[in-house]
Amino acid sequence: MTSSHRVRVLGKEVQVRSTASAEQVQEIESFVNKTIAELQAAMKTSDPQIIAIMALLNLAESCLQQSRDENGFRRMATERISRLLGLIEEAAPRG
Numbered sequence: 180m181t182s183s184h185r186v187r188v189l190g191k192e193v194q195v196r197s198t199a200s201a202e203q204v205q206e207i208e209s210f211v212n213k214t215i216a217e218l219q220a221a222m223k224t225s226d227p228q229i230i231a232i233m234a235l236l237n238l239a240e241s242c243l244q245q246s247r248d249e250n251g252f253r254r255m256a257t258e259r260i261s262r263l264l265g266l267i268e269e270a271a272p273r274g
Contacts, residue, residue: 180198181196182196182198184204187208188212189230211238214234218230218233
């Protein structure tokens with residue numbers, strides 16, 4: 180079920196709809212604002228559009244890397260499970 184939430188990013192309050200809990204939306208809002216604050220401190224520009232674009236690019240990079248890492252882990256786990264099943268089959272007494 181989706182609920183409506185108010186969040187404030189870059190000084191603008193917006194209403195969003197989400198299936199996430201209020202606590203999760205607050206956590207996301209805080210994470211985005213922290214990312215933006217770090218960029219504002221590191222960049223020479225104060226243009227909110229440039230900062231928003233950079234934040235989006237940084238967050239997208241993190242998401243894509245996490246997805247790649249997860250897929251690699253899944254492949255590795257599948258290979259290990261297959262190898263272990265093969266060893267179990269070899270060790271099992273045959274009927």
